[in-house]
Amino acid sequence: MPRTLAQKLVARASGGEQVTPGEIVTCKVDLAMVHDSSGPRRLKPRLERLGAKLWDPSKVVVITDHYLPAYDDESRKIIQIARDWVKEAGVGAFYDAQGICHVVLPERGHLRPGMFAVGGDSHSPTGGAFAAYMFGIGATEMLGVMVTGEIWLKVPHTIAMDFDGGLSPGVSAKDVMLFLIGRFGMDGGQYQAVEYRGPAIRALSMQERMTLCNMTAELGGQTGLIASDSVTEEFLKKKIEIWDGDAGAPLLAHHKFDAGELAPQVAAPHSPANTRAVGEFREKVDLAYIGACTGAKLDDLRMAASVLKGRKSKVKLLVAPASLRDQQAAEKEGTLGILLDAGAELLANSCGMCAGYGENLLPDGAVAISTTARNFKGRMGSASAQVYLASPYTVAASAVAGRIADPRELLA
Amino acid sequence: MRAWVFGDNVDTDAIAPGRYMKLGIEEIARHCFEAVDPGFATKVKNGDAVVGGRNFGTGSSREQAPEALKHLGVAVLVAESFSGLFYRNAINLGLPALACAQAKRIRQGDLLKVDPLGGTIENLTTGETLECEPIPPFLMSIIRDGGLLPHLEKRLARPA
Numbered sequence: 099m100p101r102t103l104a105q106k107l108v109a110r111a112s113g114g115e116q117v118t119p120g121e122i123v124t125c126k127v128d129l130a131m132v133h134d135s136s137g138p139r140r141l142k143p144r145l146e147r148l149g150a151k152l153w154d155p156s157k158v159v160v161i162t163d164h165y166l167p168a169y170d171d172e173s174r175k176i177i178q179i180a181r182d183w184v185k186e187a188g189v190g191a192f193y194d195a196q197g198i199c200h201v202v203l204p205e206r207g208h209l210r211p212g213m214f215a216v217g218g219d220s221h222s223p224t225g226g227a228f229a230a231y232m233f234g235i236g237a238t239e240m241l242g243v244m245v246t247g248e249i250w251l252k253v254p255h256t257i258a259m260d261f262d263g264g265l266s267p268g269v270s271a272k273d274v275m276l277f278l279i280g281r282f283g284m285d286g287g288q289y290q291a292v293e294y295r296g297p298a299i300r301a302l303s304m305q306e307r308m309t310l311c312n313m314t315a316e317l318g319g320q321t322g323l324i325a326s327d328s329v330t331e332e333f334l335k336k337k338i339e340i341w342d343g344d345a346g347a348p349l350l351a352h353h354k355f356d357a358g359e360l361a362p363q364v365a366a367p368h369s370p371a372n373t374r375a376v377g378e379f380r381e382k383v384d385l386a387y388i389g390a391c392t393g394a395k396l397d398d399l400r401m402a403a404s405v406l407k408g409r410k411s412k413v414k415l416l417v418a419p420a421s422l423r424d425q426q427a428a429e430k431e432g433t434l435g436i437l438l439d440a441g442a443e444l445l446a447n448s449c450g451m452c453a454g455y456g457e458n459l460l461p462d463g464a465v466a467i468s469t470t471a472r473n474f475k476g477r478m479g480s481a482s483a484q485v486y487l488a489s490p491y492t493v494a495a496s497a498v499a500g501r502i503a504d505p506r507e508l509l510a
Numbered sequence: 511m512r513a514w515v516f517g518d519n520v521d522t523d524a525i526a527p528g529r530y531m532k533l534g535i536e537e538i539a540r541h542c543f544e545a546v547d548p549g550f551a552t553k554v555k556n557g558d559a560v561v562g563g564r565n566f567g568t569g570s571s572r573e574q575a576p577e578a579l580k581h582l583g584v585a586v587l588v589a590e591s592f593s594g595l596f597y598r599n600a601i602n603l604g605l606p607a608l609a610c611a612q613a614k615r616i617r618q619g620d621l622l623k624v625d626p627l628g629g630t631i632e633n634l635t636t637g638e639t640l641e642c643e644p645i646p647p648f649l650m651s652i653i654r655d656g657g658l659l660p661h662l663e664k665r666l667a668r669p670a
């Protein structure tokens with residue numbers, strides 16, 4: 099019987115040949131990733147209460163990204179717990195202040211096609227870009243994984259999002275996701291596996307694919323998946339297995355789109371599902387934010403730079419590159435210089451404003467346009483702040499115009 | 511128990527705002543729902559129910575969201591549907607979460623009698639009985655133990 103990519107990945111992890119959507123199985127976990135906020139500070143006391151040790155420290159990755167830069171006693175303590183705990187627990191894979199976990203994890207070669215992985219963060223479906231079954235769980239469930247190496251799963255159905263053709267210049271993976279979330283809603287994914295397919299997806303870089311899978315969280319899928327191919331192999335710089343679904347495998351839904359018809363998208367306050375094409379907006383903004391795992395990777399910084407080259411931002415422009423390595427690469431190739439020349443203020447390689455952590459919060463009444471994933475009321479600061487979500491192209495164009503603007507006019 | 515009714519897509523930032531996440535659960539709980547229903551944390555009573563529409567708990571993996579509700583005394587969650595990640599977190603913390611297709615028939619302040627095990631909600635204010643999707647038995651056993659942590663404690667204590 100033909101099987102979907104999700105079924106194949108879950109079957110391997112659960113030790114069965116055929117798994118049926120809806121069936122509950124127990125999977126062996128190949129990799130568990132946590133960050134400073136959901137990780138050591140919550141795991142340590144619970145592990146002590148159980149008197150238990152990690153099932154396999156070599157399969158655990160710890161990345162600090164939420165409470166950096168530490169700015170008060172509480173955040174310093176949270177980071178210190180992470181630093182101390184990795185030593186106690188014997189975790190070798192510890193990345194301290196190297197960037198946001200979802201970007202650092204594949205950047206340092208921890209993901210490969212075929213894996214079954216969990217992350218202590220809702221944007222963990224990012225790993226699905228590498229044809230790994232990866233999803234987010236809470237800290238107590240992570241404790242269960244850390245102690246047993248196993249987790250239960252309801253075998254998912256697959257919803258296929260098939261994009262023919264190719265994205266137009268100035269249109270990116272972020273626009274694809276804002277469009278899909280607007281179209282299907284924040285529960286459109288029904289906590290099933292969402293698989294992105296078609297020539298337009300194959301043509302995307304790994305970091306763009308990561309943006310698709312990342313925002314499967316906002317689409318309400320358990321994970322987002324993309325079959326592995328030569329693009330995956332090139333990114334990981336090692337020989338990989340090709341993991342793909344079988345032709346004719348049963349799907350819960352198969353949605354087909356022409357990628358070339360997609361215009362840049364903007365999500366208005368206070369929901370990522372509140373999306374319309376950029377042409378319908380003219381709102382003035384007073385802050386532009388290029389940050390987060392879903393909006394400030396090297397490819398995202400390049401998109402912003404292609405718009406900002408030789409131009410100045412009219413508004414406060416904040417850039418928080420998603421990883422230190424991406425920032426260094428952007429600096430070396432001149433991308434970062436373009437952003438700084440446009441007036442960007444550089445922030446740390448961490449989650450920062452996206453999740454309302456740290457010292458930079460939106461003040462009362464602020465109107466911001468942001469490359470981040472969520473614009474829930476009060477998330478990035480004051481409950482009276484208005485946050486619009488858009489691609490790095492659109493955020494950059496809006497910074498230049500001082501109002502929400504179509505980047506295609508500046509790229510022409 | 512009295513019903514506290516919220517709409518569709520109630521997000522985890524509303525339940526447990528990110529800027530308080532560095533603090534302990536007592537402090538986080540004080541700010542529960544402050545952006546959408548200021549004062550909720552002081553008004554909600556021990557044993558009350560929180561009722562939502564579609565996709566309740568969308569957003570973050572932070573389990574402080576169901577933990578804050580539990581800390582405030584909320585005994586059960588009822589919603590048309592739950593975000594999958596939030597649902598797992600609620601169960602893992604021992605807080606029953608009942609998916610009920612007719613959740614929107616419940617009004618703010620209605621008096622409810624909820625049987626999580628049987629999957630029924632009796633609305634004492636309207637006289638209606640609402641059916642819920644049953645919680646699978648292996649998840650019910652986690653709830654009965656008070657959450658995944660005590661459940662694991664039991665499991666680890668059991669001789670192999």
